[in-house]
Each structure stands twice: as C-alpha cells, then as structure tokens.
Amino acid sequence: MMLHSTAIIHPNARLAGDVEVGAYSLIGEHVEIGAGTVIGPHVVINGHTRIGKNNRIFQFSSLGEIPQDKKYAGEPTRLEIGDHNTIREFCTLNIGTAQDAGVTRVGNHNWIMAYVHLAHDCQIGNHTIFANNTQLAGHVCVDDYAILGGFTGVHQFCQIGAHVMTGVGTVVLQDIPPYVTASGNPVAPHGINSEGLKRRGFSSGAVMAIKRAYKTLYKSGLALDEAKEAILEQAAEHPELNALADFLSRSQRGIIR
Secondary structure, three states: OEEOOOOEEOOOOEEOOOOEEOOOOEEOOOEEEOOOOEEOOOOEEOOEEEEOOOOEEOOOOEEEEOOOOOOOOOOOOEEEEOOOOEEOOOOEEEOOOOOOOOEEEEOOOOEEOOOOEEOOOOEEOOOOEEOOOOEEOOOOEEOOOOEEOOOOEEOOOOEEOOOOEEOOOOEEOOEEOOOEEEEOOOOEEEEEOHHHHHHOOOOHHHHHHHHHHHHHHHOOOOOHHHHHHHHHHHHOOOHHHHHHHHHHHHOOOOEOO
8 A cells, every 4th residue: 555654544444455545644443445546635534434446536625524414413324435436626525314324425437526515415326527616415316427517506305317417506406307407596497418418329319309308398388297297108219218207206306497
C-alpha cells in the first residue's frame, strides 16, 4: 500500500494491498476499501463505509459521517460505494438512517463533481453524472445514466428516472420520469433526452416511441391516470417504455407536469 506517513488509518480498517492514501487523510475503524482505489489528501472516511474497486476520491471529501438528521441516535448504519467512481473535491456522502433501509448507496461508474452532497439513504444507480454543487436531500433515488446539472437541488424522497437530464439551477420538488429533460425553479419538463439516448445506443425507433410517450404524458391533455394507461399500452409494442410505465406506477410524490 502507498500510505502517506501523515495519514491516520485505524488498525481495524480493511484496505486492499494496492490502495493509495494521501497526506493527512483519516480512515476510520469500520472502513473497507477495495483494490485500486486512490484516496487523495485531506479526505475523511468514517462510519461503516465500504468502498469498492478502482475509485478515485479527491481532496477534502468527507464520506461516511453521521446523517444530518436529528433522529439519528448512533445506529450502525452504512455507506456503500461501488466500483470505478470518481468523487471530486469537497463532496459529502453520509451514512443512512434506521428510518429507511439503513444504507446510503452509490453504484458503479458514477462521476460526482465538486461540492456534491448525497444525504442519508440516497440510492444512486450506475453511470450517473452529478455536476458541481448538486445537492440531494435524504431518501432520494437516482436511476442509471441520469445527469444532474450544476446547482441542481432535489427535495427529500424524490425519484429521478433513468436517462434524465436537468439544467443548471434546477429545483426538483417532485419525481422526474425516465428520459425527460427538465429545468427551472420549480422544475418543468422540456422534452426528452434524445441526444443522450442516441449516444447510449437507443435505436431511432425507440427514440420515436419515447417521444410519443412523452407527448402522451405531457401534451395530450389526458389526465395522469389516462396517460399511464395509454403508455402501458404503448409499452406492449416498445419494451423501452416499460421503465417509464413502471416509474409512473410507483411514484409517491407525483411527477413534474
């Protein structure tokens, strides 16, 4: 291991043999870090935190500290981070709470830019991008390939669907369905993320089907329940719409409209 002489690493922490830890970083007792991960200088990793393989965590980030929740009473809740993630400077990722699943989870291949906050019990998928100063309140779920623009703020318990893109300064107070681009304060829908879908291999037919479903949801004048039924029928011919139909069926806070 390449451990700087000024780093403070608890003897019970479990680090793979090739982990790098920079100057003045602190690694707590219940931390586990997988192979190939690089921890920069002045990083604090505490709590029951498990970090996977080949991650890069930049200076001044704080991972695994207790949640910013007054109900927290010292329960051994967790932070779990997968593989191949980049976490830039001054990010804060907190452990979960006993009132939820007890774990804050980040998947694989995520790109988390500077000053991002992921609060307790957030569930982050794979291949997401959080631009600078994205702030997630507790219990937020973000699905695969979502891109949140700089200074996006997300209210607690909101869900962000797969392949969503938000603009700079967006304030999210309700759920954003898959494939939708959105911006504003409060947030409003502005079409689908067609360019992103093409880059990820969606066929032209699939993109057209998603555009049609978007029009059904936002342009047809149908009530939400009627739009849900129509999209469910469309999904019978276009499987990529199943993700949208499922998301609409489980939304608790209501969707942006």
